[in-house]
Amino acid sequence: MKPTAPYIRWNQANLERHHRKRVEKDAGCFEELMGINPPPMSVEQYRQRSLDTVAGSWAEYEAEGWDVEKRKYSEARAYYVDNDLVCSITDVPRSEFVTCFHAAHDEGKHFHPKFHDADKTAEGIGNRRLRFMQKLQHQIQGKLIRQFKAKRGVPNV
Amino acid sequence: MSDALRGLRNQARDLEKLLKDVKQSERQTSLDSTVDARNSLGDEVVVSRWALLEHFLVTFVEWNQIHERYVRYFGQTEHTASPRWHHLRHECAQTCYNISAGANQAYQELPSRFAQQWLPQAPGHIRHSDGSPDVEALYHEIVQADLQWRTAMACRWQPESPLEDLWQFVSEARYPQTPAASAWQNLANDLRGTQQRLLARFSELEPAAQSDLRYFLRNYRHATLRVSWLEQQGRDNDNSLLFAINNGESGRVSVLRDFLEIELMRDDRPDKEYRIVDRVLGRIADAIREIGYESFVDDVTSEDFLGGEDSPLGSAEINIIPGKGHTACCPVLVAVSRGASRRSKLGFGKIMQEVKVHLTSCAGVTKAVIVLCDTWDSRSFIDEHYVELQAHHRKGVRFLFLMIGAPNTAVSGVRVRF
Numbered sequence: 001m002k003p004t005a006p007y008i009r010w011n012q013a014n015l016e017r018h019h020r021k022r023v024e025k026d027a028g029c030f031e032e033l034m035g036i037n038p039p040p041m042s043v044e045q046y047r048q049r050s051l052d053t054v055a056g057s058w059a060e061y062e063a064e065g066w067d068v069e070k071r072k073y074s075e076a077r078a079y080y081v082d083n084d085l086v087c088s089i090t091d092v093p094r095s096e097f098v099t100c101f102h103a104a105h106d107e108g109k110h111f112h113p114k115f116h117d118a119d120k121t122a123e124g125i126g127n128r129r130l131r132f133m134q135k136l137q138h139q140i141q142g143k144l145i146r147q148f149k150a151k152r153g154v155p156n157v
Numbered sequence: 158m159s160d161a162l163r164g165l166r167n168q169a170r171d172l173e174k175l176l177k178d179v180k181q182s183e184r185q186t187s188l189d190s191t192v193d194a195r196n197s198l199g200d201e202v203v204v205s206r207w208a209l210l211e212h213f214l215v216t217f218v219e220w221n222q223i224h225e226r227y228v229r230y231f232g233q234t235e236h237t238a239s240p241r242w243h244h245l246r247h248e249c250a251q252t253c254y255n256i257s258a259g260a261n262q263a264y265q266e267l268p269s270r271f272a273q274q275w276l277p278q279a280p281g282h283i284r285h286s287d288g289s290p291d292v293e294a295l296y297h298e299i300v301q302a303d304l305q306w307r308t309a310m311a312c313r314w315q316p317e318s319p320l321e322d323l324w325q326f327v328s329e330a331r332y333p334q335t336p337a338a339s340a341w342q343n344l345a346n347d348l349r350g351t352q353q354r355l356l357a358r359f360s361e362l363e364p365a366a367q368s369d370l371r372y373f374l375r376n377y378r379h380a381t382l383r384v385s386w387l388e389q390q391g392r393d394n395d396n397s398l399l400f401a402i403n404n405g406e407s408g409r410v411s412v413l414r415d416f417l418e419i420e421l422m423r424d425d426r427p428d429k430e431y432r433i434v435d436r437v438l439g440r441i442a443d444a445i446r447e448i449g450y451e452s453f454v455d456d457v458t459s460e461d462f463l464g465g466e467d468s469p470l471g472s473a474e475i476n477i478i479p480g481k482g483h484t485a486c487c488p489v490l491v492a493v494s495r496g497a498s499r500r501s502k503l504g505f506g507k508i509m510q511e512v513k514v515h516l517t518s519c520a521g522v523t524k525a526v527i528v529l530c531d532t533w534d535s536r537s538f539i540d541e542h543y544v545e546l547q548a549h550h551r552k553g554v555r556f557l558f559l560m561i562g563a564p565n566t567a568v569s570g571v572r573v574r575f
Contacts, residue, residue, distance in 0.1 A: 025285040068292070071369065123191045126204035130197070130212045138300045141164075141380035142373035144293055153199070157167045 008054065008090050010047055010097045018099045019046045029102050033084050050100035053088040054080045058129065059153035061136075062092060063145035076147060083125045085132055103132065159459035160452075161227050161382060168220045169242060171197070172249060179213045179252060182206050188263050188270055207270050210256055215304055217249045218311045219381065222319055226382035231456070232463030232473070250323035257312035259337030268309070268340035275305045276347055283358050290366040295358060296373045302351050303398055309345035313338045352398040359402055374403050375566070379448040386443065387467060403447065430488045433472050434525050437489060440471025441529070441559070442568055450531060450565040454495050458503065476523070478511045479503070486519035490526045497532045505530050509542050516549050524554055531561040533571055543573075550575035 022030050023040040031039040034049060041049075057080035064073045077098055080088045089098040117128060133154065139145050140157050150156040174196035182192040188207040195202065197212075224242065228234065259265040283295050311319040314327075314335050359370065378384065378399055385400065445453050453469055456462060458479055465473045470491055478492040479502065494508040501507065508528070516523055546556060558571040 025287045025289070066293075066369075068369075071365070122203050123205045123208075126194055126198060126202050127208040129202065130194075130204055130208055133198075134212065134215065135297060137168075138297060138377065141377045142296055142300070143376040144296065144373055155167060155171055157164065 008051065008094055008097055010050070014097070014099075015047060016043060018101075019043045022046060022101065026102065033086065033102060046100065049086065050088045050097055053082045053086045053100060054090075056082045057088075057153075058083060059132070060151040061154055062147075062149040062151065064147045065089075065145050066143075073146060078151075081132065081153075083128070085128055103135070159231065159456055159461050160380065161223070161231070161456070162459075162461050164380060165220070165224055165227060165242075166239075168216070168223075169239075169245060172216055172220055173245060175209075175213050175216060176245075176249060176252060178209060179256075182209055186261075186263055188266055207267070210267065211271060211274070214253060214257065214312065215308050217253055218308045218319055219304055221246060221249070221323065222307070223381050225322055226384075226387050229387060229465070229467035230382050230384070230469070231459075231461050232465035232468050233461065246323065247326045250320065250326040253312075253320070253323075254314065254327040254335075257337060257341065258314060258335035259340070265337050265340070268312075268337060268344045271305075271309070272344050272347065275301075275344070275351075277351060283362060290362050292362075292366050292369045292373070295355070295362075296370055296377075299352075299355050299359075299370075299374065299398055299402070300377055302348060302355055306345055306348040306352065309341050309348055312341040313345070315342070356398055356401055371403055372564075374399055375447065375449060376452075378403065379452045384444065384447050384469075386440065386471075430524060433474055433489050434527075437471045437475060437491060437527065438557075440469060441491075441527070444469035445561065445568050446566045450529075450561040450568075451495075454493055454503065454529075457493055476515065476519070478508060478515060486522035488522060488524045490515060490519075490523050492526065492528045494528070494530045497534060497537075505532060505534075506537070506541065513542070513545050516554060520552070526554060526556045527559065528556065529559045529561070530571075531565070533558075533560055538573075543575075546573075547575045 019041070028039065030041045030046065030049065031037070034041065034045065036045065059079075059081040061079050062076055063079060064076050066072075067074045076092050078090045078092055078094055080090075081103065085103045086100065087103045088100045090096060091098065117124070119125070119127070136154060137157065140148050148157055177196040178192070178194050182190070185192055185206050188205070188210075190206045191203045192206045192209055193202075194204045194209060197209075198204070224246070256264055256267070259267070277298075283290055285291050307319050314320070314324070315338055359367065362370065383397075383399055388397070388400070441453075448456075448469075457464075457469055457477065462468070462480060464470055464475070464477060464480075470477065472489070474487055475489045475491055476487045478490065490512065492508050492512050493503070494505040495501070495503040497506065498504040499506050508530075512526060512528065516526070546554075550556065556573060556575075558573055559568055560571045561567065562569060
C-alpha cells in the first residue's frame with residue numbers, strides 16, 4: 001500500500017551530499033522538473049521532493065542496485081517512482097532515505113534538461129510509464145539491479 | 158527452472174495483457190488517439206496509441222527471439238517449452254503483421270513516428286555534468302538501439318527478418334509484400350548509424366567504465382540468449398553492437414589445443430570422439446567467455462537443460478554431470494562444479510565422486526573427461542581422487558581440468574600428470 005504521509009528521515013550529511021550531486025552532476029535537471037528559477041534547487045526543496053516522490057509514487061519495488069562509486073552491489077533497498085520518473089530510494093524498513101534522482105529516459109535526455117519529457121497530460125504520463133517498464137526490464141536483464149521484488153505498479157520478473 | 162524460462166514466462170504474461178490492450182485500441186483510427194491501457198498498466202491509465210503499438214512491437218520481437226533461442230539453447234522443443242505459447246505467438250504474429258505491414262494509412266505512418274522517438278536528437282551522452290562517465294545511461298542506449306534495430310528489421314517482413322519463423326502464421330507467401338517494408342528498412346538503416354556512434358562513444362570511456370559496461374552487456378546477452386553460436390548472419394545484425402563491445406580475446410585457450418593434440422593422441426582415437434571433444438571444448442570456451450561461468454553453471458545444471466548441439470556444451474553426444482543429457486554411456490563426459498563445499502551438490506568433491514561412479518559404470522565407453530571448476534586444492538585432489546583417476550588413465554581415459562579465473566570469463570587448464 002502506498003504510504004500517504006511518509007515519515008522517512010534523511011541523514012543530514014547524506015541529504016547534503018546527494019543534494020550537491022543533483023545540483024552539480026545533474027545541473028538543471030531537478031530545476032527544470034520542478035520549475036525552479038533561478039537555480040539551484042535548495043536542500044529543503046530537494047528533501048521535500050524526495051518525500052513527494054514516495055507519496056505520489058505509482059511504482060514500488062525492492063532490489064540490490066549497482067553502486068557506481070564502489071563498483072559493487074549495495075544491500076537491498078526500496079525504490080519509489082513517480083509520474084515524472086523521479087526515483088526515491090530508501091532502506092528496506094523505509095525509515096531513512098538513501099537518495100533521490102531523476103531516472104533518465106533514453107537517448108541521453110537526462111543530461112539535457114531541455115530534452116526532458118515534460119508532457120503532463122494523462123497519456124504523456126502513461127507513455128512514460130511504458131518506457132520505464134521497458135527500462136526496468138533492461139536494468140534487470142543487465143543486472144544493474146538484482147534480487148528484484150515487485151511491490152506495486154510493476155510486474156514481477 | 159532456468160532464469161531464461163522464468164523470464165520468458167513472465168514476459169509472456171505481460172505480452173498477453175499488452176495484446177488485449179492493443180486489440181481494444183484497434184477501434185481508434187489515429188496514432189495520436191488516447192487509449193486505455195488497463196491490462197498493461199492498470200485501471201485509469203491511458204497512453205497514446207502509437208506508444209502502445211511501439212511497446213507491443215518491441216516486446217513481442219524481443220520475446221519471440223528469446224523464445225526461439227531458448228528452445229535451441231536448452232535443447233527443448235517448442236512443445237515442451239510451453240504449448241500455450243504457440244497460440245500466443247500466433248496471435249501476436251497476426252497482430253504484429255497487421256500493424257507493421259501498413260495495411261491502413263495510420264499504420265503506414267508508424268515508421269516515421271518511431272523514427273522521431275528512436276533517432277536521438279543529440280549524440281549519446283556518456284558523462285555527467287562533472288565529467289564522470291555514466292555507464293548506466295550508455296548501457297540503456299546500446300540495448301535500446303539494438304532492440305529498436307531488430308524491431309525495425311522484423312517489421313519489414315522480408316528476408317533475414319527476426320520474425321522469419323512466424324511467416325507461417327501470417328501469409329502463404331514466403332515473403333509477403335507489405336506497403337511499409339521500405340519505410341521500415343530506411344529506419345533500420347538509420348538505426349545502424351546510431352549503433353556506430355554508440356560504439357565510438359564506448360571507445361572513449363575509461364577502462365574501468367568499459368569493464369563495467371561489458372559486465373552489464375554480458376548479463377544482458379545472457380538474459381536474452383544472444384550468444385554467438387545462435388546468431389545468424391544478417392538476420393540478427395551481422396555487426397551487432399553487443400558483440401563488437403563484448404568480444405575480446407578469442408575463444409580457444411591454448412592448453413585446449415595441447416589437450417587435443419597430445420592427450421587425446423589423435424591418431425589413436427576415433428575421429429568422431431576427437432571431433433566431439435574439439436567441438437565441446439570450443440563451445441565451452443565461447444560460452445564462458447560470453448556469459449560468464451556463474452551463468453554457464455546455472456544454465457547447464459537447471460532442470461530445463463537437455464543439452465544438444467546448440468547448447469553451451471555443443472553436443473548431444475555427451476554425458477553431463479550433474480544433469481540429464483544422454484542416459485546411455487557416451488565417449489565424452491563433461492562435469493561442472495562450483496565451489497568446494499562438501500554440502501553443496503555442485504561442490505568439487507561431490508562432482509568428482511559422481512565422475513568416478515560414471516567411469517565405473519561406463520568403463521570402456523567413456524574415454525575423455527572434461528571437468529570444470531572454479532576452485533582448486535591440489536592436496537585434497539591428490540588425497541581424494543588422484544589414485545582412482547590414475548587407474549582410469551591407465552585404461553585409456555583422458556582428463557582435462559578447466560579452471561575458471563578472474564574475471565569469471567577467464568578459463569585455463571590445470572596440469573595433472575598421471
